[in-house]
Amino acid sequence: MRILLFSGKGGVGKTSVAAATGLRLAQLGYKTLVMSVDPAHSLGDSFDLEATLFHGATADPVQVQPNLWIFEINIQREVKRHWNEIASYITAVMRTTGLSGVEAEELAIFPGMEELSAMMYVNQYRREKQYDVMLLDCAPTAESLRFVSLPTTLDWYMKHLFNFERKVIKAIRPVFNRMSPVEAPPDAYFDNIAGLFTKIQGIDAVLQDPETTSVRLVTNAEKMVVRETQRAFVYFSLYGLTVDRVIVNRLLPDEINDPFFTGSRDSQRRILGEIEAYFSPVPVSTVPLLNHEVVGMKGLLEFSARLYPGDSDPSAITSTRRPYSFSKVDDHHEVHLHMPFAQKGEIGLFKKGDELVVEIGTLRRHVGLPSSMSALTPVKAKLTDGVLVVEMRTTA
Ligand SMILES: Nc1ncnc2c1ncn2[C@@H]1O[C@H](COP(=O)(O)OP(=O)(O)OP(=O)(O)O)[C@@H](O)[C@H]1O
Ligand SMILES: [Mg+2]
Numbered sequence: 001m002r003i004l005l006f007s008g009k010g011g012v013g014k015t016s017v018a019a020a021t022g023l024r025l026a027q028l029g030y031k032t033l034v035m036s037v038d039p040a041h042s043l044g045d046s047f048d049l050e051a052t053l054f055h056g057a058t059a060d061p062v063q064v065q066p067n068l069w070i071f072e073i074n075i076q077r078e079v080k081r082h083w084n085e086i087a088s089y090i091t092a093v094m095r096t097t098g099l100s101g102v103e104a105e106e107l108a109i110f111p112g113m114e115e116l117s118a119m120m121y122v123n124q125y126r127r128e129k130q131y132d133v134m135l136l137d138c139a140p141t142a143e144s145l146r147f148v149s150l151p152t153t154l155d156w157y158m159k160h161l162f163n164f165e166r167k168v169i170k171a172i173r174p175v176f177n178r179m180s181p182v183e184a185p186p187d188a189y190f191d192n193i194a195g196l197f198t199k200i201q202g203i204d205a206v207l208q209d210p211e212t213t214s215v216r217l218v219t220n221a222e223k224m225v226v227r228e229t230q231r232a233f234v235y236f237s238l239y240g241l242t243v244d245r246v247i248v249n250r251l252l253p254d255e256i257n258d259p260f261f262t263g264s265r266d267s268q269r270r271i272l273g274e275i276e277a278y279f280s281p282v283p284v285s286t287v288p289l290l291n292h293e294v295v296g297m298k299g300l301l302e303f304s305a306r307l308y309p310g311d312s313d314p315s316a317i318t319s320t321r322r323p324y325s326f327s328k329v330d331d332h333h334e335v336h337l338h339m340p341f342a343q344k345g346e347i348g349l350f351k352k353g354d355e356l357v358v359e360i361g362t363l364r365r366h367v368g369l370p371s372s373m374s375a376l377t378p379v380k381a382k383l384t385d386g387v388l389v390v391e392m393r394t395t396a
Helices: 014-027 075-082 084-096 101-107 113-127 141-179 187-200 203-207 223-238 259-279 296-307
Strands: 002-007 032-036 062-065 068-072 133-137 213-220 243-251 284-288 324-329 332-338 347-352 355-360 363-368 377-384 387-393
Touching: 002 014, 002 141, 014 032, 014 068, 014 133, 014 213, 014 243, 014 296, 032 113, 075 084, 075 113, 084 101, 084 187, 113 133, 113 141, 113 187, 113 203, 141 187, 141 203, 141 223, 141 363, 213 223, 223 243, 223 259, 223 332, 223 355, 223 363, 243 259, 259 284, 284 296, 347 377
Parallel strands: 002 133, 002 213, 032 068, 032 133, 213 243, 243 284
Antiparallel strands: 062 068, 324 332, 332 387, 347 355, 355 363, 377 387
């Protein structure tokens, strides 16, 4: 089973790439699901589906071709299915502020719910072995990162805060309810959170296993877009995911020889060269700018023929390098973190409990250390050739 994540800056072609990849995989005989993790769904549009067949967001995957299903999550439906107790509590609290029922219900849908719901389905379908390949058409980079960081964040919350909060609420509830206009969350609210947590359990290991999950970064040959692609590479590595391909979309085709485009094409060529050099040894694929939108089966087939020349298999495992590794070297232990585009000054590092906390810019990742290393302290860190090596030792 393979999971492929398509991420990149807004508008670069993620949905087109995900849809065309799904089509190719289905033709190769894989039972394939393309799922949209972007609240602004456009997968259905990409397949140019009749509104009668596909009303935008659906409650379950819809089959569009032999071997191919697509799924745009309907968040209202998900809230009723999975978040009932949490949403009713939030709605009740909102109502005390004078909001009407509908407004309060809308506020009970908060950022991250959609991603978390998608994650629960991925986990469920994986456990039930429903599909051979699951493709995730992600929202622009920042939100996709929220998606991949969810399991660790929730795991951290469950480990460090959940039981504490639950106990505190239990203890103060009688007093709280007498003094506050808002009722304290009921037990059902906490049961709901615990239930959701169970549904995503195990998914972080799956996302971090390069033989199962790969990230494909979609980009254009423009300076600004490439920068963001590099940042995305670092952030995905920080969360332990493996980027195994960069896809450069919308290259001006050679047959366009109008002098108006000469400058743009030269700049694209130069930037493509830079992309190949920056990301090496990660392979780079290209797709030309087509003379039509990428919609409907015909458009998607042409796109996939350009993206996957010959009979290449998009689900092939091309990289097994994990962004993190732990090892024992001579008299000490080391943690290796592969983060090629990170700058020295922006990396922060400290130990908290049995975790190593790594910060890059405003993002933070708690890396659980293996038990043989959990008592050690980081004494030295060095960033060379895109690998951060942290030396861990016993300190008296
Ligand atoms: N190579 C191409 N040639 C011509 N049109 C393209 C090409 N790639 C994408 N498009 C068109 O560009 C538009 C944006 O593409 P798409 O929706 O795949 O991008 P996206 O990255 O998913 O955008 P968003 O961030 O909004 O989700 C679509 O209309 C699509 O048909
Ligand atoms: Mg899209």
